[in-house]
Amino acid sequence: MKPKKFINQLNQNFEEILSLGFISEGELKEFSNFSTIDSEHLEGIVMRLYFLTLDPEKDIKFFINQYEENRYLYLVKITEEVWLFVMCSDSNFAKLHFFIKYMLSDVVIDFDDSEPQDEEKLTVEQEKLLSAQRIQQMLLPDLDKQIPSFKTRQLHYKPKDIVGGDFYWAKKTKTHEWIVVGDCTGHSVEGALGSVSVMSILNEVFYSNMNPHHLIKALHESLNNMQSQDLVDGYGIGVELMVMKYEPKTKTLKYSSNGLTLYLIDDRVRHFKTKKSSFDPDRVIKYIRSRTIHLDENRAVFTHSDGIPDQLNSEGKKLKTAKLRRTLGEGGDGNSIRQLFDDWKNEEIQTDDVVSIYLKP
Template sequence: MQNYTLKNTFPYLSSYLLRFLSVQMIFRIHFVLGILLVFLFSSCSYQKELSIESEKGIIDLSDKIMDSEEVIILKGEWQFFWNKWILPKNIEEQKEFQYVLVPTSWNTYKDPKTGENYPSRGAATYRIQVKLPRNLRKNLAIKIPKIWSANKVFVNQKLIYEAGKMTTNAKEADDVFSGDLLMLEGENAELDIVVQVANPDFFIGGILENFKIGIYKNLLQTKEIKQTWSGIWLGLLFFIAVYHFALFLFRPKQKSTLYFGLLTFFLGVIHLIFADHYFYEYLHLHTSFDSSLQPRFYYGSFFLLFPTAILYLQSLYPREAKKFMFPVSGGLAALSLLFLLLPTYIFLQFIQYLQIVQMVIAILFGVIILGTAIYKKRDETLWQTLGIAFLLLTGIHDGLNTVGISLTSYFDLIQFGFGAFILLQMGILAKRFSRAFNRVEDLTINLEHKVAERTLEVNERNTELEQQSHILEEKNQHITDSIRYAARIQQSILGDKNGLEDLFLESFVLFKPRDIVSGDFYWFTKLIVNEKIHSIVVCADCTGHGVPGAFMTVMGNDLLTEIVINKQVTQPNEVLKLLDEKVEATFRNQNTRDGMDISIINYCHTTRTVKFAGAKNPLYLVEHGTIQEVKGSKHAIGGGKSNYKKRKEKSFETSTFILPPQTTLYMASDGFQDQFGKPKDGQSEIRKFMKKRFRELLLEISKLPISEQENTLNQILEDWKQTEKQTDDILVMGIYVG
């Protein structure tokens, strides 16, 4: 209603304001997603790698002094025994072997007897000996990479790792596409590493990635950082997919958003199946996950990529695309999917050829569509071509790497190709939205001039202008709905705030985001510790608010779940310490001070004991008409690269209390006390609510039943704000222990 009033009063101002709101909303979302992608791909974990390569199956470091952070990469010449699985105790008796370069597929090795390359399917034993420096022989671990088929790893004649079923019969194959990080026992002056590999059915065989030796905690930290970023990248892919699905629901005629969402979703499934994830490790370690499903999900998503890509290009360039293109690519995808219904040992024999045929046809169709569009000078064809070129070049690079043709020292560049492709496609979609709004603007300006020049057409032109304004208002509402959809996603991650009542019957959570999505978050769970029921409750305030703060809340929620539920860490100070380390590690190489202020309690229902620790956030206890503030540490969680060297100065202490009857606990972010407003005493000066006033307020409302306290706090806040905007996200949690 406000927009129409503006238009009637200020015609020019109204049209510009509507256009600004709509265009800015779309570009803001795409800009945030783009910045996140650039931030993700520019982030990496630091790891010192020793550049010495093995010679004649030996890496001799016995006369060297190594930095404890250095990692030994087991690359270079390994002993290679073809068509044999040799036990370590018998390996010295073998006379027939050759030295081969690792990592690379054994398809590239030549049989010294025949001069021909070995076949992709078969069996082999690898061996390498590592003589360790004197200062680096304890607390060692070995990083076993994904070998893509069944394998066994022996260290000093002891079997330490086994994946899949060792067989040369394709019908009995059970390939496992995963690696592991294992700690080596005792003090080792020398490591004798023997790897047995079985590949009865896959089109590529051998060791394709590097084994690594190093201090366990360093390798573990690198692994966790890599898995964290991989998880963020995966979550971002699915978030982008859901976001574009939502755009399609609001604008069904814009089918390009649907097809782009599907492309991103399929890329996410591929990444989920083959990348390093806690999710995938958990499936293999704790469930009866059928490993034969992994290649089916992977290749199924891979085959669906190509017809979806053709549909996407057809939606962008309908005049340049031919009608037969989608039926051809879709038919090939359907045929390929039918092959996935066959037993694994059968479809793996044809899968490589199906991939090549589909890729060649999709590239040919893409070249035809884009080439014609470039010739006709269609909009955004350069961006589109660059995005697809990045994706294809990185895919070809990684494909050649897997068969032993190394163009660079990097193994996995396809994710950067995906990132460039997605960024450019998001730019294309955003620009198309912008162009649509610009056309509306041009039409509006022309109408305004015609109204002034042609008084006889005033009524007709004003009607058309109202229609355009209505369209712009609808588009603006669609974008706002997308943000609200993101808020629902955040709410589903945080869970229902009323769930606190399952832990404490008399409790409340006042949760008021400033910008739809919030940088404050709550977290709680119930655990059984030593046969006693414990409730753990967290109140956290992340850096920023809105979309950036919301991403921090998702990370904080996941890390708390990992630390408390998965790792069973329940001491509040230990939880904060681990949380701080993981947040610092995540942003270690970034020039940022992102983090969070947090308070956490662990309440034992059996003993009425509460343990509290805080990172800049306090705990308030109200008992017998008095309020006590228990302060937390002066350090926040995180803090970024500039404060990283001061980690050792950080400390989080636990305060323990036995609660008397009729005690109320309060935890809160600083949003309530920092809110600007006016008191009811008639003063006109705008001021903050302040911490002292907030503490007195908590004492006052503690006299009320807990069921009324949330509404009372909310009403007092609204009376204080009056016409002022909400300053920050607001979170207040109250628990009454009778």
């Protein structure tokens, strides 16, 4: 990708950028300054920080310096020779971070003046999709480490394309284990950008003493702030989440959701539907609460995104949730649901992204 094109794309998507450019071979390239800061002064700051980060022993990948209140200077190492710098006002830090990471993953910033060939452009697009997959997978947590109290952990995660909008997230604190299953609007790269943004926001807004519905509220607020800045024309992130907070010591599970269903399985199957926030998010989020259930080794919980019940078979019929409940009621677990899904889909195209999780202490 040409540096100018990269800079234009970044600049179009973030109103809060004050200046940006590249440093290649120790010199500023494609430097644009939209701020009131004197360009020479700005160049001085950028180069001072750039030389600070060059120490090979320290192996710095990113460096973020709060220059003034609401002014952040962001330096990103692209290769040993090329760095990107962005000075921006305070906004959604995670969004900028992941947008840059996504755009830069495996893309060669080419300072050569010749025009790229069509074949090269195609390869870059393909590489970008695979890079998006790597970024998404890098963010998905290791469940063995994050939720060790669940002796049975059956995860079914299958995007419709290489990447998708469904995701899972987990976090272990001193006293609790958190699990989030999420379904972002959109498939493929659009969905992936949504899920990557949501996962990064979850990491930002999470704190250990909160309840599950607080996490949904905090995420919703961040998304509202983020989307009021018109990220890209027609692009918006909507997300349905199931947030679970388990305390192994007391064997209690608190959960909250804005549209996904929780199944509690013991000698019968109970399903707790939650109100979907997609049509009236502000109202649903305003009244959302957490509920508590007892979850010991004789019980299990299961939750899933819409991709499972919405899967079409060869006759164009949906799988539907009733079959899931029946399977769980007949002693089935997460693996049984996966088998049911695969049998139903058979040779047909996958309808939507899929994520489900079955957990038993």
